[in-house]
Amino acid sequence: MSAPAATSVSVMFRVLSKPYLLALAASGLTALLATPLRDRLDLANTAMLFLLAVVLVAVQLGRGPSILAAFCSVALFDFFFVPPRLSFAVNNVQYLVTFAVMLVVALIISHLTSGLARQAHAAETRELQTRTLYELAKALAGALSQGQVLEAGASFLRENLQADTLLLLPDAQEILHAPDAQTQQTTPEMEHAARQVFDSGDISVADNLAAVDECSLLLPLKGSTRMRGVLIVSVNHEVKDRLQLQRALLLTVASLMAIAIERLHFVEVAQNSELQIASERLRTSILSALSHDVRTPLTVMYGLADTLALSKPALPSSALETVITIREQALRLNNMVSNLLDMARMQAGHVRLRKEWQPLEEVIGASIKLLGTGLQGHAVKVALPADLPLLEFDAVLMERVFCNLLENAAKYSPGVADIQVHAQTSGAMIDITICNAGDGFPPDKLKQIFDLFERGSVESPVPGFGVGLAICRAIVEAHGGGIRAFNPDTGGSCVSFLLPRGTPPQIEHEYDPGELP
Amino acid sequence: MSIPGPLVLVVEDEMQIRRFVRAALEGEGCRVAEAETMAQGLLDAGTRKPDLIILDLGLPDGDGVRFVHELRSWANLPVLVLSARSTESDKIGVLDAGADDYLTKPFAVGELLARVRALLRRGKTGSEAGSPLIHFGEVEVDLSRRQVLRLGKPVHLTPIEYRLLVAMLANSGKVMTQRHLLREVWGPSFVESNHYLRIYVGHLRQKLEQDPTQPRHLLTETGVGYRFQI
Numbered sequence: 001m002s003a004p005a006a007t008s009v010s011v012m013f014r015v016l017s018k019p020y021l022l023a024l025a026a027s028g029l030t031a032l033l034a035t036p037l038r039d040r041l042d043l044a045n046t047a048m049l050f051l052l053a054v055v056l057v058a059v060q061l062g063r064g065p066s067i068l069a070a071f072c073s074v075a076l077f078d079f080f081f082v083p084p085r086l087s088f089a090v091n092n093v094q095y096l097v098t099f100a101v102m103l104v105v106a107l108i109i110s111h112l113t114s115g116l117a118r119q120a121h122a123a124e125t126r127e128l129q130t131r132t133l134y135e136l137a138k139a140l141a142g143a144l145s146q147g148q149v150l151e152a153g154a155s156f157l158r159e160n161l162q163a164d165t166l167l168l169l170p171d172a173q174e175i176l177h178a179p180d181a182q183t184q185q186t187t188p189e190m191e192h193a194a195r196q197v198f199d200s201g202d203i204s205v206a207d208n209l210a211a212v213d214e215c216s217l218l219l220p221l222k223g224s225t226r227m228r229g230v231l232i233v234s235v236n237h238e239v240k241d242r243l244q245l246q247r248a249l250l251l252t253v254a255s256l257m258a259i260a261i262e263r264l265h266f267v268e269v270a271q272n273s274e275l276q277i278a279s280e281r282l283r284t285s286i287l288s289a290l291s292h293d294v295r296t297p298l299t300v301m302y303g304l305a306d307t308l309a310l311s312k313p314a315l316p317s318s319a320l321e322t323v324i325t326i327r328e329q330a331l332r333l334n335n336m337v338s339n340l341l342d343m344a345r346m347q348a349g350h351v352r353l354r355k356e357w358q359p360l361e362e363v364i365g366a367s368i369k370l371l372g373t374g375l376q377g378h379a380v381k382v383a384l385p386a387d388l389p390l391l392e393f394d395a396v397l398m399e400r401v402f403c404n405l406l407e408n409a410a411k412y413s414p415g416v417a418d419i420q421v422h423a424q425t426s427g428a429m430i431d432i433t434i435c436n437a438g439d440g441f442p443p444d445k446l447k448q449i450f451d452l453f454e455r456g457s458v459e460s461p462v463p464g465f466g467v468g469l470a471i472c473r474a475i476v477e478a479h480g481g482g483i484r485a486f487n488p489d490t491g492g493s494c495v496s497f498l499l500p501r502g503t504p505p506q507i508e509h510e511y512d513p514g515e516l517p
Numbered sequence: 518m519s520i521p522g523p524l525v526l527v528v529e530d531e532m533q534i535r536r537f538v539r540a541a542l543e544g545e546g547c548r549v550a551e552a553e554t555m556a557q558g559l560l561d562a563g564t565r566k567p568d569l570i571i572l573d574l575g576l577p578d579g580d581g582v583r584f585v586h587e588l589r590s591w592a593n594l595p596v597l598v599l600s601a602r603s604t605e606s607d608k609i610g611v612l613d614a615g616a617d618d619y620l621t622k623p624f625a626v627g628e629l630l631a632r633v634r635a636l637l638r639r640g641k642t643g644s645e646a647g648s649p650l651i652h653f654g655e656v657e658v659d660l661s662r663r664q665v666l667r668l669g670k671p672v673h674l675t676p677i678e679y680r681l682l683v684a685m686l687a688n689s690g691k692v693m694t695q696r697h698l699l700r701e702v703w704g705p706s707f708v709e710s711n712h713y714l715r716i717y718v719g720h721l722r723q724k725l726e727q728d729p730t731q732p733r734h735l736l737t738e739t740g741v742g743y744r745f746q747i
Contacts, residue, residue: 296622299531300531302623304536
């Protein structure tokens with residue numbers, strides 16, 4: 001047998017596959033049933049029986065078989081029932097009209113009925129799909145991890161499309177990874193292809209990506225705020241049409257998964273911020289407890305020493321000196337504790353600046369007053385330009401900066417030399433400098449002195465605690481400025497810091513009716 | 518001594534602090550009553566009728582603002598608050614509620630006594646009209662003639678500057694919060710305009726202080742407000 005012949009036979013077989021054979025059988029059966037009745041039944045009613053058979057075939061077997069049944073019925077009707085019987089010849093020409101009408105009616109009925117059946121079938125399929133999609137949505141809504149999201153999506157696609165599923169999600173550095181729960185490994189090509197989809201947001205198709213003989217569709221998972229990942233659905237090459245036919249379904253699955261992943265992301269964000277708030281609260285309560293617990297004995301120490309120093313009759317001079325030293329040391333300890341607590345607060349990074357527009361001279365004056373004996377008799381000479389604008393800063397923190405810098409300047413200042421404070425405009429910043437007449441900072445340590453726990457020289461004769469300058473830097477930087485130390489050519493040492501000028505608020509000029517009476 | 522000294526109620530939970538505060542006050546001729554909790558303090562304030570209350574803000578049972586509110590509902594005696602640093606908002610709260618002054622821990626005994634004296638003096642003269650003449654530093658203010666002299670020469674103040682000066686003089690020895698001063702001098706709609714207050718205090722210092730950058734009478738209470746000190 002030659003090849004074309006074999007092909008035509010196989011086509012024949014396919015055409016004559018089960019539904020068609022059944023259609024032929026239905027027509028034959030009708031003819032068989034009608035034959036015993038042919039003397040009693042009118043020809044028109046016999047034709048009706050054939051039409052009924054065509055309808056049944058159309059309902060059960062679809063359009064193709066019913067068309068076959070229609071032609072076959074007309075042929076059988078002619079052959080067995082229309083005189084002359086057992087012949088295709090016709091006595092009366094009007095039977096030709098019967099045949100034609102019968103054929104047309106059969107065809108129309110078969111068309112309508114099979115269409116109806118198809119629609120019913122499609123509706124059923126759609127309903128099934130909707131139900132499984134609903135099941136998927138339910139599973140995704142209950143998913144508590146990315147692994148569960150993947151599992152729900154994968155099992156849906158496996159059942160409905162016999163497809164393999166891979167999921168790639170971005171990490172904190174925006175690099176795409178498979179979630180931990182995923183067993184199948186990704187390849188570099190796959191990651192590259194996914195990257196493109198992730199960046200562009202467009203669907204793409206790739207062959208042999210997940211496995212040989214497989215065709216993959218890469219779907220971006222678009223969340224409401226950003227891209228959430230890439231879904232790779234792979235099927236065997238032979239059924240690759242399925243990916244195109246079911247694209248709408250796949251898009252739905254992708255968006256459902258994107259929503260689920262986004263929801264997980266926000267849950268995580270919420271949990272993190274809750275955790276942060278809790279740890280913040282803990283830190284604050286520890287700090288305030290510490291500050292209270294340390295200050296109470298300090299207050300007692302300071303107060304008792306002060307009481308002794310003021311007691312009448314006065315203590316003998318050596319005892320008085322001791323008592324005054326105790327008092328001073330208590331005060332110094334208190335400053336250290338304050339600095340440390342402030343530093344802890346600043347380093348926690350959640351200090352809310354209470355910035356207000358105010359004149360610089362006020363906070364300098366308050367700092368000098370607060371330091372009092374801490375200046376060890378050094379006078380502070382303040383020289384500010386008359387037109388210095390208001391600056392925006394947190395007065396309490398800035399007071400701490402000035403206290404630390406002035407105290408430092410006093411500590412490293414010999415004798416009773418003055419401490420100089422001056423300020424000048426420097427572009428968009430105000431440059432504030434505090435200088436003393438000391439030996440200057442070690443030139444190689446000008447930067448390190450602002451680091452935590454660093455003093456000028458290892459064996460400094462002057463007591464101190466490096467946290468003072470570190471807190472100054474933290475506060476100044478929190479205000480958007482910078483701080484530096486330098487030794488001017490004229491001798492001494494200076495610390496200078498910058499504060500932004502900003503735009504001070506307008507002040508309405510006061511109407512002044514002239515000198516008061 | 519026939520006249521007993523003024524009675525000071527110390528509301529403080531730390532025994533040692535009470536001890537030296539009591540010693541210092543008694544050295545000044547005051548009688549001292551002690552309370553360990555705010556509840557006890559309120560009770561004692563009612564029964565013992567002290568002339569002054571020293572209140573620690575860090576009491577375990579305590580909300581200082583409520584204490585002062587309750588106290589102010591039936592008594593007008595001066596309240597001096599003791600508090601730790603870096604709790605400016607607490608201080609402002611309790612001062613706005615009606616406390617008169619505060620001291621930051623740790624505090625010098627001399628400073629405490631100076632504040633106590635100032636408050637007790639206020640308590641005495643508060644009811645009767647004080648003298649219309651007030652002297653401080655090089656300055657003399659005649660409230661009846663609305664005249665300000667410095668070294669004997671008249672100083673020109675704008676109406677707001679004068680109102681501000683009078684408000685500060687009237688509360689001499691007390692801490693006035695920025696809010697309080699703004700409301701008193703500028704009116705209730707200005708209570709958020711802190712920079713106005715700061716600028717005008719600066720003007721007053723320029724006109725009345727020897728060294729405006731290191732004032733001795735118009736003092737800044739950083740983060741809280743101002744204090745006038747003779």
